[in-house]
Amino acid sequence: MSIFIDRSTRLVVQGITGRDGSFHAKQMAAYGTQVVAGVTPGKGGQTFETDDGGSVPIFNTVEEAVQNEGANTSVIYVPPAFAAGAIMEAADAGIEFIAAITEGIPVIDMTRTYAFVQDRGARLLGPNCPGAITPGVAKVGIIPGQITTPGPVGVVSRSGTLTYEAVNQLTEAGIGQTTCVGIGGDPIIGTDFIDTLQAFSDDPDTEAVVMIGEIGGTDEQEAARWVKENMEIPVVGFIAGQTAPPGRQMGHAGAIISGSAGTAEEKMRVFEENGIAVAKRPVDIRILIQEALGL
Numbered sequence: 410m411s412i413f414i415d416r417s418t419r420l421v422v423q424g425i426t427g428r429d430g431s432f433h434a435k436q437m438a439a440y441g442t443q444v445v446a447g448v449t450p451g452k453g454g455q456t457f458e459t460d461d462g463g464s465v466p467i468f469n470t471v472e473e474a475v476q477n478e479g480a481n482t483s484v485i486y487v488p489p490a491f492a493a494g495a496i497m498e499a500a501d502a503g504i505e506f507i508a509a510i511t512e513g514i515p516v517i518d519m520t521r522t523y524a525f526v527q528d529r530g531a532r533l534l535g536p537n538c539p540g541a542i543t544p545g546v547a548k549v550g551i552i553p554g555q556i557t558t559p560g561p562v563g564v565v566s567r568s569g570t571l572t573y574e575a576v577n578q579l580t581e582a583g584i585g586q587t588t589c590v591g592i593g594g595d596p597i598i599g600t601d602f603i604d605t606l607q608a609f610s611d612d613p614d615t616e617a618v619v620m621i622g623e624i625g626g627t628d629e630q631e632a633a634r635w636v637k638e639n640m641e642i643p644v645v646g647f648i649a650g651q652t653a654p655p656g657r658q659m660g661h662a663g664a665i666i667s668g669s670a671g672t673a674e675e676k677m678r679v680f681e682e683n684g685i686a687v688a689k690r691p692v693d694i695r696i697l698i699q700e701a702l703g704l
Contacts, residue, residue, distance in 0.1 A: 410587065410612050410613060410614040410615075411543035411546060411587050411588045411612065411614075412541075412543075412563070412587070412588045412590070412605070412608035412609060412611075412612055412615075413506055413532070413534070413541050413543075413588060413590065413608065414482065414506065414541055414542075414543050414546070414547045414548075414549050414588070415543055415546055415547060416546055416547065417481070418442065418443060418481065418482045418506075418547045418549065419443050419445045419478065419479050419480050419481050419482060420437065420442055420443060420444045420445060420446075420480065420482045420483070420484060420547075420549060421445065421446040421447065421448055421471060421474040421475075421478070421480035421482070421483050421484075421499075421504070422434045422437075422444060422446070422447045422448070422465075422483075422484055422486065423447075423448045423471065423483055423484070423485045423486065423487055423495045423498075423499065424448070424449065424485065424486035424487040424488075424495070425447025425448065425449060425457050425465070425467060425486075426447065426449040426452055426455075426457070426467065427449075427486055427487075427488075429486045429510070430447070430486035430487075431457070433484075433486065433510075433550070433551055434447065434457060434459070434465070435459050435460050436548070436551075436554070437484070437548050437549065437550075438459040438460070438461065438463060438465070439459070439460055439461060440542075440547070440548040440554045441545075441546070441547065441548075442547045442548050442549065443547070444459070444465055445465070445474070445478040445479065445480055446465060446466055446467070446468055446474035446477070446478040446480050447465050447466070447467045447468070447474075448467065448468050448469070448470065448471050448473075448474055449467055449469075450469050450470070451469065452467050452469070453467060453468045453469035453470075453473065454467070455467045466478065470498070470502070471483065471498050471499050471501075471502040471504060472498075472501075472502040474502075475502045475503050475504065480504065481504060481505050481506070482504065482505065482506045482507075482508075482549060483499040483504045483506070483507045483508070484507075484508045484510060484540060484549050484550055485499070485507065485508065485509045485510060485511055485535075485536075486510055486511065487511055488511070489511055489512070489513035489514050489515070492509060492511040492514045492518075492536065493514055493515075493518035493519065493521075493522040495509075496509055496522050496525075496526060496533065496536075497522055497525045497526070499531070500525060500526045500529040500531040500533075501525075501529060503529075504531055505531055505532065506531070506532050506534070506549075507526065507531055507532065507533045507534065507599075508534040508535055508538065508540040508541065508549045508550050509533065509534065509535035509536035509537075509538065509593075509599075510535065510536070510537075510538065510539070510540060510550055510551060511535075511536050511537070512536065512537035512595075513537070514536045514537070514595070516595070516596055516597055519536065519595065519596075519597040519598075520597060523597055523599060526599060532599065532600060532604075533598075533599025533600060534590070534591075534592065534593070534598075534599055534600045535591075535592070535593040535595075535598060535599065536593055536595055536598070537593045537594060537595045537598075538550070538569065538591045538592055538593030538594075538598070539551045539552050539569040539572055539573075539591035540552060540591060541588060541589065541590045541591070542554060542557055542588065542589050543587070543588045544557035544558050544559045544560070544585060544586050544587075544588075544589075545557075545558075545559045546559075550591070551569075552572065552573065552576070552589055552591065553573060556573060556576050556577040556580055557576055557580060557585075557586055557589060558580045558585040558586065559585045559586070559587075560579075560584055560585015560586050560587070561584075561585065561587060561614060561615060561616035561617065561702070562579060562584055562585065562586050562587065562615070562616065562617050562618065562619060562698055562702075563586065563587050563588055563589075563590075563605075563609035563612070563615040563617070563618040563619070564576055564579075564586055564588075564589040564590065564618070564619045564621075565590045565591075565592060565602060565605040565606065565609070565618065565619070565620050565621070566589075566590070566591050566592070566619075566620070566621035566622075567591075567592055567593065567594045567602075567621065567622055567623045567628075567649075568591075568594065568621055568623055568649050569591050571621050571647070571649055571691065572589060572591045572621065574691045575619050575621055575647070575691060575694050576589050578691060578692060578694055578695040579619070579694070579695055579698065581695075582695040582698075582699065584695060584698055584699070584702070584704070587609070587612060587614050587615045588609075588612075588615075590605050592605060594623055596626075601628055601632075602620060602622075602628055602629065602631075602632035602635075603631065603632050603635050606618065606620070606632060606635065606636060606639075606640060606644075607639075609642075610639065610640050610641070610642065615642065616642055616702060617642055617643045617644070617645065617698055617701045617702055618640075618642065618643075618644045618645070619644075619645050619646075619647070619694055619698065620632065620636075620644055620645070620646045620647075620685070621646070621647045621648075621649065622646065622647070622648045622649070622676055623648065623649045623650050624648070624649070624650035624671050624672060624673050624676070625650075625671040626671055627671070629646075629648065629676045629679070629680070630675070630676060630679040633646070633676075633679045633680050633682075633683040633685055634679070634683055636683055636684070636685060637683035637684050643686070643701035643702075644684075644685045644686075645685065645686045645687075645688060645694060645697040645698050645701060646677075646680040646685040646686070646687050646688065647687070647688040647691060647693075647694055648673040648676045648677050648680075648687075649673075650673050651673040651674075651677075686700070686701065
């Protein structure tokens, strides 16, 4: 099985006529995802051509995409100034799962957007995230499909590039994935570590999980304590930014050390205290997963 996206996913691409939206819409369709609609205000009635000769209708609003094509999932490639509005539009139209790829959305915008999405009962992934992929089934976002393969390991990460590295390491070792999820590293995100770990815990086909964190904040520590209390399947962890100097932002907006709570050393210590095997290097992830699965 999988989490968040599967064969029932019917995807609308918000910003499908832009540079990033058009490129990745073709990639997602080529992977086999049901890309059923695009949305670009003012271009309703046009069509978007995929590389396999398919044709995707473009609508002015997400509501039209839901009513006409049964869209239940959205991926957002909209400039930062308009992305919060695009997220709220999707939630208001009844979209169940929203992946916001856009980075640079102001924190003040996300404060009210997050509350709005919760009120509508939708799940938001991101913003500033690579999305999710269920290998061989569906891809929503920008995770390269060629590095994934179906199997028993779930992957959740704050870092986009380290998501790719971990997945590639697993695939090269012959270890497949149920779903790979990039939650994003902004200060305010929709779906967090615990949300994703809960979903993997509930998935009967996920036998182990890789959790990749970063310096800054306390999300990883909270997730580690949740793992000890709630998860029966093994979790392998890695923390990026082990050599980062205090007080300097590294990568994501949320990846900044303030005091001792956000350091890699402190996060790794909490991981170990709560039964999570810690990889010191990305290459160690697959070794620890092999041990966890008895391979």
